[in-house]
Amino acid sequence: MRRLQRDALVAAGIVAALATLSACAGSVTPQPGRATFSTMTSAPAAEQGSSTRLPTAQPPIAITHIHAVARHPRTGDLLLATHEGLFRQIDGQLRQTGPVIDLMSFAVASDGTFYASGHPGTETDLPQPVGLITSTDGGATWQVASRGGQSDFHALTVGAGTVTGFDGALRTTTDNTTWTQHTIPAPPRDLAAAPRTGTLLATTSRGLFTSTDNGTTWTTLSPPEVAVLAAWADDSTAVIVTTTGRLATSTDSGRTWTLHPKSIGAAEALHAQRSPDGQLEIIAVVGDTVIRTMDAGASTQILVQ
Numbered sequence: 001m002r003r004l005q006r007d008a009l010v011a012a013g014i015v016a017a018l019a020t021l022s023a024c025a026g027s028v029t030p031q032p033g034r035a036t037f038s039t040m041t042s043a044p045a046a047e048q049g050s051s052t053r054l055p056t057a058q059p060p061i062a063i064t065h066i067h068a069v070a071r072h073p074r075t076g077d078l079l080l081a082t083h084e085g086l087f088r089q090i091d092g093q094l095r096q097t098g099p100v101i102d103l104m105s106f107a108v109a110s111d112g113t114f115y116a117s118g119h120p121g122t123e124t125d126l127p128q129p130v131g132l133i134t135s136t137d138g139g140a141t142w143q144v145a146s147r148g149g150q151s152d153f154h155a156l157t158v159g160a161g162t163v164t165g166f167d168g169a170l171r172t173t174t175d176n177t178t179w180t181q182h183t184i185p186a187p188p189r190d191l192a193a194a195p196r197t198g199t200l201l202a203t204t205s206r207g208l209f210t211s212t213d214n215g216t217t218w219t220t221l222s223p224p225e226v227a228v229l230a231a232w233a234d235d236s237t238a239v240i241v242t243t244t245g246r247l248a249t250s251t252d253s254g255r256t257w258t259l260h261p262k263s264i265g266a267a268e269a270l271h272a273q274r275s276p277d278g279q280l281e282i283i284a285v286v287g288d289t290v291i292r293t294m295d296a297g298a299s300t301q302i303l304v305q
Helices: none
Strands: 021-023 026-028 066-071 076-083 087-090 093-097 102-106 114-120 132-133 143-146 155-159 163-166 168-171 179-183 188-193 200-204 207-211 226-231 236-243 246-250 257-265 266-272 280-286 288-293 301-304
Touching: 066 102, 066 280, 076 102, 076 301, 087 102, 114 155, 163 188, 200 226, 200 236, 207 226, 226 266, 236 266, 236 280
Parallel strands: 066 266, 102 155, 155 188, 188 226
Antiparallel strands: 021 026, 066 076, 076 087, 087 093, 102 114, 114 132, 132 143, 155 163, 163 168, 168 179, 188 200, 200 207, 226 236, 236 246, 246 257, 266 280, 280 288, 288 301
16 A cells, blocks of 8 residues: 555554454454554543543554545544544644544534444454444544444434434434434445535435435436445535546536546545635545545645555
8 A cells, every 4th residue: 555644654664563453354454564654642531431442552553445534624634534443634644543443434523523333443342333433522532322233334424413324224313322214225335414404415326316304205316427426515515426437516406417527536435525715625535545626626636645
C-alpha cells in the first residue's frame, strides 16, 4: 500500500504489531512494508467508563482498507473509518483516534455524534458484531447503543434524527435503541440521508432509489449512469459516483442530473458538502488514495496517499 500522508509517519520504517482484529474477512494483522501512523492517546479520565478500554498509549498502526470518509461538521477535520479504526487528519497529519475497531460503516450527525458498526478489536470489550455504536467525544470512546452481537451494518447513514442501516434487512431508529424494519426493492450498496429532511438515497443492483418517509416507500430515480455510491451535500444537492467512475450531481434532490465528463476512478467511499462559501466539495476514496474535487472531477487534489 502506498504511503498515506508521509508526515504522519511516527518513524521511517516502523511497522505496527497490530492487535488481532475480528474483521470482515477474519482476523487482520499489519503487513510489513505498510505505512504506519501515530496514534492519539486514550480519552480523558472522565470518559474512561465507556465500553471501550484503551491502553495509555497505542503503537503505530498500518491502515489496510478505508471503509468510509467524512468531515467533522464542527472542525472540518477529515475522518477516515478503516479496518483498523478511526483516523483523523489534523493540521495535515493523520492520527488514529480511539481503539482498534473494524469500522465497516460510519456516519456523522450534524451535532457531531459519530455512528458506526463493524467488528471489535481485542483491546475493547465490545460484542461481535458491535451492532450500532456511538461516540460523542470524537471517536475516543464508543458505546453500544443497540443490536450488539446482532447487527453488522455494512451501509449506515444518519439524517434528520433518524439512523438508517442495512444488515441484511433495512432498519431505522430515531432513538438509537428501538428499530423498525422496512422493505427495499434491492439490497443497498450505499445509503445516504439528507441532513435536515432525512430524504434517503440507496444505490442498488436494480438502480438508484429514494425515500422521503424513512424507508417506508421507495421511488426509482433516473441518473444518467448506474450509481454505485451516493452522498448529500445539503438537503437538495445530491452526488453519485457511477460505474464508469464519473460524478453526477443534482440540485433538485435527484429529479434531474448533470453527468460530469472526467472519471475519478473506481471509488469505494464518498462524501459531499457545501464549503463555507457555498462551493460543492466532493471527497472520494479511490483505491488507497483520498481525493478532493471542487469542480466535479475536472481537477482533483490528493488529501491522503
